[in-house]
Amino acid sequence: MMRPQPLLLILLLHHFLILAFSSSPHTNALPLLPTDASAILHFKSKADLRNKLDFSPKTGFAFCKWQGLACSHSRAIRLIVENANLGGVFAPNSLTQLAELRVLSLQNNSLTGPIPDLSGLVNLKALFLSRNYFSGAIPPSISTLHRLKTVDLSYNMLAGSIPLSLNGLDRLYYLRLDFNRFNGSVPPLNQSSLQIFNVSHNDLTGAIPVTPALSRFNTSSFSLNSGLCGEIIHKECRSDRPFFGQPATTAPTPRAHAAALGQSAELDGGGGVMRRHKRAALVIGFSLGACIFVVSLICVGLAARRWRRSPEKGESRKIGLEPSVTGNAEAVMRIEEENHELAEKVKRVQEVKQQLMVGKSGSLVFCAGEAAVYSLDQLMRASAELLGRGTMGTTYKAVLDSRLIVTVKRLDAARFATAKQEVFEGHMGSAGGLRHPNLVALRAYFQAKEERLLIYDYHPNGSLSSLIHGSKSAKAKPLHWTSCLKIAEDAAQGLCYIHQAWRLVHGNLKSSNVLLGSDFEACLTDYCLMAVASPAPDEDADSLAYKAPEILRSNQGEATSKSDVYSFGVLLLELLSGKHPSQHPNLVPSEMMRWLRSVRGEEGGENRLEMLLEVALACSVAPPEQRPTMWQVLKMIQEIKEVILMEDSDFNPNPNV
Secondary structure (H helix, E strand, O other), rough: OOOOOOHHHHHHHHHHHHHHHHHOOOOOOOHHHOOOHHHHHHHEEEEEEEEOOOOOOHHHHHHHHOOOEEOOOOOOEEOOOOOOOOOEOOOOOOHHHHHOOEEOOOOOOOOOOEEEOOOOOOOEEEOOOOEEEEEEEEOOHHOOOOOEEEEEOOOEEEEEEHHHHHHOOOOOOOHHHHHHOOEEEEOOOHHHOOEEEEOOEEEEEEEOOOOHHHHHHHHHHHHOOOEEEEOOOOOOOOOOOOOOOOOOHOOOOOOOOOHHHHHHHHOOOOHHHHHHHHHHHHHHHHHHHHHHHHHHHHHHHHHHHHHHHHHHHHHHHHHHHHHOOOOOHHHEEEEEEEOOOOHHHHHHHHHHHHHHOOOOOOOEOOOOOOOOOHHHHHHOOOOEEEEEOOOOOOEEEEOOOOOOOOEEEEOOOOOOOOOHHHHHHHHHHHHHHOOOOOOOEEEEEEEEEEEEEEEEOOOOOEEHHHHHHOOOOOOOOOOOOHHHHHHHHHHHHHHEEEEHHHHHHOOOOOOHHEEEEOOOOOOOOOOOOHHHOOOOOOHHHHHOEEEEEHHHHHOOOOHHHHHOOOOOOHHHHHHHOOOOOHOOOOOOOOHHHHHHHHHHHOOOHHHHHHHHHHHHHHHOOOOOOOOOOOOHHHHHHHHHHHHHHHHHHHHHHHOOO
């Protein structure tokens, strides 16, 4: 009668154990959630490192109520996570498990790394991944998603070629690949459905295919690809090289780095030595001919002078030979003056080249997988022009034989003497990996003994400092508020990328370190150098005005992301006022607005100026913990931009009027 009791007890104990195990907080509950909820939570774990999304396993069974998510029959069909400050990676096998998803938008975040295999999104119609920091190539799987109508991958760091297989997306309506690093040619897209298309600001080369689809788009869809040519953009495709004897001063606008690679290889191949010898012979022959011509004219002048002094020739002078002799003498004097000026120019160029000459014990190191398109010897032989001297070193413009124009910064030996070789190399490797439309790309560096050179892209339109303050001979006027807004957004984009995508700091932000690109976009330079430099022994008032109070309190104070924010606030106020930082008053906000009105004069749009001024003042508060992050600053500027667009559209609801 007692034997069943142990069995009953065992069964009861087993039942309680099952209940206890299933409710244990240490068990993984994710497999019990719907598949789509688990996939989204997996994405959040890798992409949302700052925990901005309110997705949680606790609400996983009601995941369709998560913000930005729409469902049909308990399956996710639309996921829109924009402007969410995501700062991780788009993990494989996460959102790609959402087989019923129609729309995916992750734009305007800070996601890094490659775009994963998307082949699982078989029902996807719209893909928005713009304004992140995705790198690598376009995944081949995109071409297999045959329901795709919209693809926006703009404003990233994607590289490689544009896949020809995109032509298989026969429903494609919208394709934006602008502001990346794509190279190669434009594929012959010919979808009749294609209505929006942009591949501008890449490194594309060659003739643009003339297809009915591509012919619908104007030059703006292909701009800022200096290697592109063809009927669509009204630019002739040339197979021949530029005239080899063309002076460096007439060099064309700097080409994209990839285009320069092909040109450099062409000049260095095969008979490059013979061509250089021919060129030298031409130059020498021309120089000898010019010298003989000058000497002949001088001899004629001296003979004429002696003839004029001869008394027996006096009558002849009265007959009308004097004007001819006088003209020859003036010609000789002019030639002598021109030769003197030429000699002075040659002397200055030689001095610059002597300053650039370094020991041959080192070699150029190209950054971020850049192709070695020129050697140290070619760089040293380049024609050089002094651009300026700053607190970090001396900057030159160098024109190589391949007609590629680069900027060479020779770092100040005293400021970088304490940086060990391996530390310098490691840091330059990190800085050289930064690629963003609003950063001046560091292409290569060199170090040998105490010599350190940095090679950047050349920006022909000068610095923001020159734009704001003008030259000494021209009185500067404050920039229009629209220019201020655009430049502020560009600079904030570049700085935000340095902070968020790479966890680095600029450390030396000022208007002279903001250069203007070919489309007058603002690009930051001299970034990340302060980490390996010693403090400047002597800085002017403007340079000191950019520094945050916590940096000034300690000579050895290290730059931080919050000190960069302070410098950005000073830069923004400089943009708005047109005044040097040392001339900015320390006033309460209301008084600052009055001062800003007084220096700008009557312009209109004061509420817009006031919004930008508020951003500048928020950035430049003394306590670093009270300053916003650069991501928050960028969002504030973009919100101001959106408000302005809304105001303008409300003012004129019919844009065709």
